[in-house]
Amino acid sequence: MGTRSKKTTDEIIMYIVKIIVAIIMFTPIIWILTGGFKTLTEFTTSSSIIPKKATLENYAYIFKHSPIWKYMFNTIFLMAGTTLGTLISSSLVAYPLARMEFTGKKIVFSIIIATMMIPNIALIIPQYVMFGKIGWLDSYLPMIVPAWFAYPYNVFLFRQFFRSLPKELDEAAIIDGCSRRQVFFKIIVPLSKPTFATIAVLSCVFWWNELTQPVFYINSDRWRTMTIALMTSYTYTGGNAFVINWASIMAAASLMIIPPMILYLTGSQYLVGGIKTTGLK
Amino acid sequence: MAQKKRDNRTAFFFILPWIIGFICFTVFPVIFMVRTSLTNAKMVGKPKFIGAANYRNMFKSATFLNSLKVTVFFTIVMVIVTAVWAMIMALLLNRKQKLNGIFQFCYFLPSVVPSVALAYAFRTIFGKDAGLLNGLLTLIRGGAVNINWLYDKQTVYLVVFFITLFTYNTGQMMLIFRSGLADVPEDLYEAADLDGASAVRKFFKITLPMISPLVLFNAVNGCISALNGSFALLYPLTGESGDPNGMTQVLSLLIYKEAFSNMKLGYASALSVILFLLAAAFGIAIFLISGKTVYYEN
Numbered sequence: 419m420g421t422r423s424k425k426t427t428d429e430i431i432m433y434i435v436k437i438i439v440a441i442i443m444f445t446p447i448i449w450i451l452t453g454g455f456k457t458l459t460e461f462t463t464s465s466s467i468i469p470k471k472a473t474l475e476n477y478a479y480i481f482k483h484s485p486i487w488k489y490m491f492n493t494i495f496l497m498a499g500t501t502l503g504t505l506i507s508s509s510l511v512a513y514p515l516a517r518m519e520f521t522g523k524k525i526v527f528s529i530i531i532a533t534m535m536i537p538n539i540a541l542i543i544p545q546y547v548m549f550g551k552i553g554w555l556d557s558y559l560p561m562i563v564p565a566w567f568a569y570p571y572n573v574f575l576f577r578q579f580f581r582s583l584p585k586e587l588d589e590a591a592i593i594d595g596c597s598r599r600q601v602f603f604k605i606i607v608p609l610s611k612p613t614f615a616t617i618a619v620l621s622c623v624f625w626w627n628e629l630t631q632p633v634f635y636i637n638s639d640r641w642r643t644m645t646i647a648l649m650t651s652y653t654y655t656g657g658n659a660f661v662i663n664w665a666s667i668m669a670a671a672s673l674m675i676i677p678p679m680i681l682y683l684t685g686s687q688y689l690v691g692g693i694k695t696t697g698l699k
Numbered sequence: 700m701a702q703k704k705r706d707n708r709t710a711f712f713f714i715l716p717w718i719i720g721f722i723c724f725t726v727f728p729v730i731f732m733v734r735t736s737l738t739n740a741k742m743v744g745k746p747k748f749i750g751a752a753n754y755r756n757m758f759k760s761a762t763f764l765n766s767l768k769v770t771v772f773f774t775i776v777m778v779i780v781t782a783v784w785a786m787i788m789a790l791l792l793n794r795k796q797k798l799n800g801i802f803q804f805c806y807f808l809p810s811v812v813p814s815v816a817l818a819y820a821f822r823t824i825f826g827k828d829a830g831l832l833n834g835l836l837t838l839i840r841g842g843a844v845n846i847n848w849l850y851d852k853q854t855v856y857l858v859v860f861f862i863t864l865f866t867y868n869t870g871q872m873m874l875i876f877r878s879g880l881a882d883v884p885e886d887l888y889e890a891a892d893l894d895g896a897s898a899v900r901k902f903f904k905i906t907l908p909m910i911s912p913l914v915l916f917n918a919v920n921g922c923i924s925a926l927n928g929s930f931a932l933l934y935p936l937t938g939e940s941g942d943p944n945g946m947t948q949v950l951s952l953l954i955y956k957e958a959f960s961n962m963k964l965g966y967a968s969a970l971s972v973i974l975f976l977l978a979a980a981f982g983i984a985i986f987l988i989s990g991k992t993v994y995y996e997n
Contacts, residue, residue: 429796436791440805443788446820446865447808449831453823461823465834507716519703520710530717533725535919535982537927539951540975543958543967544732545724547740567720598709627813627867629931634955648815649935664823671816678811682804690807693871694878696920 450675453668461665476669480652486670488640489647496558496632496643497625501618503566509614511568512576513602517588530570542634549635556637572617578695579613580606616692619685623678644674729975736969742962753969765945766953767973773929773949774981776856777863778921782914784864785872790902792873793880810870814928818935821862825849849936850943859936859947866932868924872917879910915989922981926974930955950974 453461455472464470480486514520515527549560583606591601607614629645636646648670652663682689736753740746757763788806792799809817824831825848836844848858863869883906891901907914930951933941939956941948948956950970958967 432791432794432796436796436802439788439791440802443809443865444805445831446817446824447812449824450812450816450820453820461829463829465829465831465837467831507720510713511717514710514713518706518710518713520707523710526714526717529721533721535923535978536725537923537974537978539927539930539954540971540978541725541728541732543954543964543971544728544735546958547735547964548728548731564720564724566716567724568717570717573717598706598713602713623811627811627931629813629815629934630927633934645813645815648813648819664819667819671813671819674813674816679808682808682811689811690803690874693874696871696875 447675450668450671453665454672456665456668458663458665461668476666479663479666480670484647484651486647486673489642489644489651490673492641493626493643493645496561497622499558499562500565500625501621503562504569504572504621505614505618507566507568508572508617509576509607509610510602511573512580513606515573516577516580517585517606518598530573533570534574539630542630546634555635556641558641560635561631572621575617575696576613579610583609612688615685616688616695619681619688620692623681623689626674626677644670648674732968732971732975735965736972738965740965740968742964746965749965753966756966757969757973762945762948762953763970766941766948766950769941769945769947770926770949770977773947774922774925776860777925777929778918780860781863781866781869782872782917782921785869785917786876788873789876789880792877806873807870809865810867812865814866814931815935817862817865818932821858822849822936825858852943852946855943855946859933862932862936866924866928868921868928872921875913875917876910879913880906883909915985918985918989919982922985923978926951926978926981950977
């Protein structure tokens with residue numbers, strides 16, 4: 419009897435701790451979502467989470483006074499271009515690393531692991547100068563083109579997945595007279611659909627949220643992505659005062675949170691499962 | 700023999716995209732970075748070779764020395780703080796109870812929120828006049844609390860490291876730890892229970908050693924994320940000068956400022972070389988501390 423009630427108390431304490439952590443983790447999201455419905459005056463004068471009088475004026479503002487549809491389309495375009503590129507190129511590169519024997523395999527793989535450790539930001543200045551020389555600045559080319567030449571991180575992930583397929587598949591197909599190219603496109607790719615979905619989801623989340631590269635490479639309004647728009651489109655220099663329209667920023671930020679949220683709720687096996695696999699060595 | 704040769708050729712064609720990408724977007728920029736760092740390149744005009752002058756100036760600059768210190772401090776503390784928090788969340792979720800799915804949703808969702816949105820949310824949550832935290836403290840204390848958390852020298856680090864708990868990095872670590880915890884065999888704990896081991900002892904003697912490869916992976920990955928991802932968080936949070944007083948000006952912010960506000964590309968390249976070396980140093984240090992390297996089977 420005694421141990422049983424101790425167990426129940428244990429359970430309850432556990433729940434309370436879990437709920438407290440959940441409240442902490444969810445606070446910024448609630449703050450953003452409700453902030454979008456506050457008037458700017460309320461946002462800058464009251465610290466209450468719940469809006470006193472919910473308003474849609476911020477949403478009206480961001481749709482009327484900023485080309486937010488364009489920013490969203492831009493972000494999706496960038497996301498699609500990079501994701502498609504990395505899926506195709508990284509899977510091709512990963513195939514022989516996972517399932518073939520060839521001279522120099524070890525060296526290639528070691529270099530790929532080593533380059534995974536380079537923080538991109540260390541190379542962004544020389545890349546900026548380089549892309550400037552060939553006239554690629556203020557376009558998506560500096561982000562989309564490298565994606566078509568395999569990201570080490572995604573190569574590594576594809577390799578991990580490809581290795582888990584039975585080796586006999588390739589051997590049997592080759593004995594039947596298939597070429598390596600046919601094995602890849604006719605056997606490996608169809609069997610790896612969940613893998614492609616996983617890496618597509620991870621890549622989409624990354625590019626939906628990416629700020630650093632657009633900040634460096636994009637100047638003009640017409641190529642602005644949602645993340646840059648959040649930083650720059652709702653601040654003004656009015657007279658000699660610097661005004662930040664926080665309420666509109668929260669409304670725009672709400673729009674940015676919704677797609678990843680839906681993605682989690684509908685495709686969590688790819689998102690959560692994919693991230694879990696990144697740690698498996 | 701002929702088969703082997705043909706396989707080599709096929710493999711080469713598969714790998715070709717990476718070879719081109721590696722040469723064009725990694726090797727060439729590295730060489731170019733080192734070369735530019737030895738010039739006085741500006742945004743416009745012809746660069747002149749000036750030898751190691753950028754590096755000499757750098758080590759005489761208080762801003763750079765401060766930034767280097769901040770970067771090392773920020774990286775180490777961020778990795779520790781986020782890893783510990785991720786472990787706490789993973790342990791909580793590992794305890795099988797009802798509603799775990801909802802809890803995981805709440806714990807993980809901030810990770811997929813864009814860092815700009817997070818930064819702006821926290822700038823107002825920790826704001827001086829209508830901030831959520833000041834509002835709560837005012838309620839508790841009964842008198843007005845007006846701390847400018849992000850601009851106060853005494854609170855800025857507290858707040859910034861708290862905010863790192865909401866980044867993608869933390870969510871990723873949590874999920875990786877979770878999958879590791881799920882794989883620890885039950886019977887190890889049962890044996891420890893018979894010996895009457897406490898929960899803390901079980902964690903340090905069984906759980907932690909069992910998932911140590913994942914801890915190592917998360918440490919390496921966390922360092923790269925801290926060096927790389929800090930820009931996307933800190934630039935919208937504390938600006939390119941790393942307010943207050945450069946206390947949060949990590950190297951990536953300084954690089955951005957020197958390149959785009961001061962137009963000094965040569966100097967910014969020299970800073971990039973340092974950041975590059977720093978990342979390598981962190982990588983080597985972690986492997987040395989851990990005393991073993993992650994083993995990649997062929």
